[in-house]
Every structure is written in C-alpha cells, then in structure tokens.
Amino acid sequence: MSPNCPCFGWRKKKTKPKINEDKDSPGPSRIDTVERQETPARRNTLDDTLSAHENKNKENTFTYRQLVAATDNFKDTNFLGQGGFGAVYKGKLAETGQVVAVKQLDDTGFQGEKEFLVEVLMLSLMRHPNLVHLIGYCAEGTQRLLVYEYMPLGSLEDHLLGLTPEMKPLDWNTRMKIAAGAARGLEYLHNKADPPVIYRDLKAGNILLGKGFHPKLSDFGLAKFGPTGDKSHVSTRVMGTHGYCAPEYATTGKLTAKSDIFSFGVVLLELITGRPAMDDSQGHERMLVDWVRPRIKDRKNIPQFADPLLNGQFPESMFRRALNVSCMCVQENPSVRPSISDVVLALEYLVAHPYDPNEVHKVHKKRTEGRSSPNEKLRILDKAVDRERAVAEAKMWGETLRDQRMQSEQKNNDKQKTDNDEQKTLE
Numbered sequence: 001m002s003p004n005c006p007c008f009g010w011r012k013k014k015t016k017p018k019i020n021e022d023k024d025s026p027g028p029s030r031i032d033t034v035e036r037q038e039t040p041a042r043r044n045t046l047d048d049t050l051s052a053h054e055n056k057n058k059e060n061t062f063t064y065r066q067l068v069a070a071t072d073n074f075k076d077t078n079f080l081g082q083g084g085f086g087a088v089y090k091g092k093l094a095e096t097g098q099v100v101a102v103k104q105l106d107d108t109g110f111q112g113e114k115e116f117l118v119e120v121l122m123l124s125l126m127r128h129p130n131l132v133h134l135i136g137y138c139a140e141g142t143q144r145l146l147v148y149e150y151m152p153l154g155s156l157e158d159h160l161l162g163l164t165p166e167m168k169p170l171d172w173n174t175r176m177k178i179a180a181g182a183a184r185g186l187e188y189l190h191n192k193a194d195p196p197v198i199y200r201d202l203k204a205g206n207i208l209l210g211k212g213f214h215p216k217l218s219d220f221g222l223a224k225f226g227p228t229g230d231k232s233h234v235s236t237r238v239m240g241t242h243g244y245c246a247p248e249y250a251t252t253g254k255l256t257a258k259s260d261i262f263s264f265g266v267v268l269l270e271l272i273t274g275r276p277a278m279d280d281s282q283g284h285e286r287m288l289v290d291w292v293r294p295r296i297k298d299r300k301n302i303p304q305f306a307d308p309l310l311n312g313q314f315p316e317s318m319f320r321r322a323l324n325v326s327c328m329c330v331q332e333n334p335s336v337r338p339s340i341s342d343v344v345l346a347l348e349y350l351v352a353h354p355y356d357p358n359e360v361h362k363v364h365k366k367r368t369e370g371r372s373s374p375n376e377k378l379r380i381l382d383k384a385v386d387r388e389r390a391v392a393e394a395k396m397w398g399e400t401l402r403d404q405r406m407q408s409e410q411k412n413n414d415k416q417k418t419d420n421d422e423q424k425t426l427e
C-alpha cells in the first residue's frame with residue numbers, strides 16, 4: 001500500500017471465511033472521520049422514519065431462522081463471496097419465493113441497535129433502477145444480516161478481471177451502458193436522495209449486474225455500519241478501497257461528493273483499459289491513475305489505453321471522449337472534477353453513439369483506400385480533443401442534452417395539462 005493512502009479494501013474474493021480465526025484482529029473497519037452530518041433536522045427525519053417503521057412495517061424485517069432457511073443454513077454451495085463486511089450467500093425466501101443475496105455482517109461490534117435499524121430503513125427507502133434494492137434485514141442478538149435483491153451476473157469486477165473461459169469479454173457498447181447506469185445510480189444518491197448519500201466505496205466490485213448487464217450500485221451507505229469496537233480508530237481511519245480513493249479523502253479524511261466522482265473516474269478507466277484500479281502483480285502496488293496520467297499527455301499514446309479484449313471494436317471518437325471524461329473525474333483538485341449530473345449527460349451521449357461494426361468497416365475502408373500518407377494515424381490523433389476542449393465539449397453535450405430533456409419534460413407537462421383539461425371538460 002502506498003504510504004500516502006491509508007485506504008484499505010478487503011479484497012478476499014470468493015473464499016469462504018474461516019470461522020473463529022484471528023479473533024483479536026480489529027476486523028474490517030470501514031468507519032471514516034466524516035460521518036453523515038447529524039443535524040437536528042436529520043435526527044428528526046431518522047426518528048420519524050424509525051417510528052414510522054417500527055410498529056407498522058414488519059415486512060422488511062426477517063428472523064434469523066427465516067434467513068437460515070432461505071440460504072439452506074448458509075450452505076457452501078450458496079456462498080457467493082466474501083466482502084469487507086462479511087460473507088454473502090444466495091437464498092430463496094420461503095414466503096415469496098424471491099431469490100435474494102444475504103449478507104451476514106461480521107460480528108465485530110456494531111453501532112447502537114437504533115442507529116443500525118434507522119440506517120437500514122433509510123437505505124431500504126432509497127429506490128432507483130440503478131441501485132441494488134435492500135429488501136430487508138435481520139438484527140437478532142449480535143446477528144446483523146442484510147437481504148438484497150439477487151444480481152445474477154455478478155459484479156463488474158468479475159467481468160473485467162475475473163473472466164473465466166466460458167465468459168465473453170464485455171463489448172464497448174455494454175461497457176458504456178454499465179458506466180452510464182452506474183453514473184445514474186450515483187446521481188440519485190448525490191442529488192435526489194433525501195438526505196443525500198456519499199457512496200464512499202464506489203468500485204467495480206460494487207457495481208452488480210442484472211439481466212442484460214443492467215448495472216446497479218450495491219453497498220451504498222453500508223460504511224455506516226462498520227465496527228466501532230475500537231473507538232480510537234474511528235477518528236483516524238479512512239474508509240475506501242485502495243486504488244479508487246480520492247487523494248484528498250485519503251490524506252485529510254474530508255469527504256465530499258467529489259471523492260465519489262474520483263472513484264467513478266477510476267471505474268471508467270477500468271472499463272476503458274481493462275486494467276485493475278490497483279495492480280500489485282509486479283510485486284509493488286501501482287495505481288491505475290498513476291499509470292494513465294503521464295501517458296495521457298502524449299496523444300500518440302491514446303490507442304494504448306484500449307483494453308486489448310475490446311479487439312479494436314469501438315468508435316475512436318467516443319473512446320477518446322470516454323477517456324477524457326474519466327480524466328476529468330480523476331483530477332487531483334476536487335473542485336474541477338465534474339458533477340455527477342455532467343458525467344451522466346456525457347455518458348448518455350456516448351451510449352447514444354454506439355459502436356456499429358458496419359459503420360466502422362466503411363470508415364476503415366475509406367481510410368485504407370485513401371491511405372497514401374504514413375502519417376494518417378497521426379493526422380487522426382491530431383484531431384483528438386485536448387483536455388480543455390474536452391471539458392468544453394462535455395459542457396456542450398451537457399447543455400444540449402439538458403435542453404433536450406427540458407424540452408421533452410415541457411412537452412410532457414403541456415400534454416399532461418391538455419389531458420387534464422380535456423378530462424375536466426368531459427367531467
């Protein structure tokens with residue numbers, strides 16, 4: 001781990017935890033110094049939420065016995081993987097037949113019962129097509145379990161770095177669709193959720209994939225439930241996963257939405273390059289951003305960035321734009337990173353301009369036909385947008401798309417109004 005980044009991420013993958021081993025270790029602390037602001041207004045919201053749910057809403061609470069039954073007593077064959085907070089098992093709820101993922105949080109001393117319940121209930125209220133739905137929880141004795149909707153295609157990390165022979169590498173269009181969906185999930189957390197949520201642990205392993213590679217963010221807000229057994233660590237440790245963690249968050253613990261933007265930029269770089277956020281294969285750790293930064297300055301290097309598994313099958317101009325968006329997100333200075341809404345708009349533009357093999361074939365043919373100059377490639381690269389132009393372009397896409405969106409919303413509103421007027425006339 002590099003000395004300037006105190007982040008740590010538990011990356012034990014797909015191995016079942018050994019029970020009762022290393023009992024004295026502090027465990028996976030995920031608490032950071034900047035908790036969500038506990039303003040009186042927020043406290044009221046939490047209290048209201050709790051009392052609203054405590055008595056009436058029983059459907060999102062499960063007994064331990066129910067979850068034992070659902071997972072066949074946490075059977076090995078149902079084991080999905082080991083994460084930073086505990087083991088995850090596939091299960092089926094007897095009552096509804098719904099297939100779920102049950103996360104059994106490690107018993108390392110959790111926050112107060114009330115706080116845990118309030119937070120879980122708050123999270124279960126957050127609904128968005130790009131967020132893994134938290135169906136419910138179990139808090140019996142020292143047991144803490146969370147029940148999520150099951151995501152059949154696993155995580156983005158599995159598809160980028162854990163490819164098995166029977167898996168096909170993700171194509172360009174799917175990658176952009178995943179990026180745009182993940183950005184929309186983050187946009188909801190930052191701008192639409194009340195209270196707003198800073199994700200803190202955005203990484204390829206937390207982007208889970210549903211049917212048709214529909215992406216959903218998981219574990220949002222879960223950092224809140226980290227163990228607090230050793231209070232001295234609470235104020236000093238910084239949460240996050242190494243390689244994704246924004247530099248200012250790593251050094252100061254100051255958490256803002258822009259730290260999430262940095263992590264998002266790293267995920268986008270992983271999608272483009274197929275390289276891991278943190279590569280420790282050479283015996284020393286190397287962050288993807290540190291690999292990209294010096295190379296991006298020279299336009300000639302741009303083709304180097306493409307994941308070889310893409311097989312050259314992507315639209316060059318969109319590739320460059322995606323790279324620019326990711327570079328804007330991972331800028332050192334948080335204040336110049338784009339907002340998540342700008343990122344969403346830029347990625348929607350990329351999704352709207354997919355790779356079309358026939359189109360590229362034509363372009364390729366035209367290029368090879370007219371290829372008289374060996375500098376052809378350089379000429380194309382010369383046309384590449386530089387950083388400033390890319391920022392301006394991103395803003396322009398943003399503004400154009402925003403205008404389009406507003407126009408279509410206005411149209412919908414007008415139509416709704418006309419429909420209502422007509423309805424009133426009929427009545």
Ligand SMILES: Nc1ncnc2c1ncn2[C@@H]1O[C@H](COP(=O)(O)OP(=O)(O)O)[C@@H](O)[C@H]1O
Nearest residue numbers: 080081082083084085088101148149150151155
């Ligand atoms: N809702 C889910 N559906 C399917 N698989 C899941 C779900 N949640 C987690 N997993 C799988 O369980 C494993 C551990 O997940 P998690 O505890 O979230 O790890 P981490 O702490 O690294 O984010 C991962 O391999 C992930 O793919």
Ligand SMILES: [Mg+2]
Nearest residue numbers: 083205206219
């Ligand atoms: Mg996770």
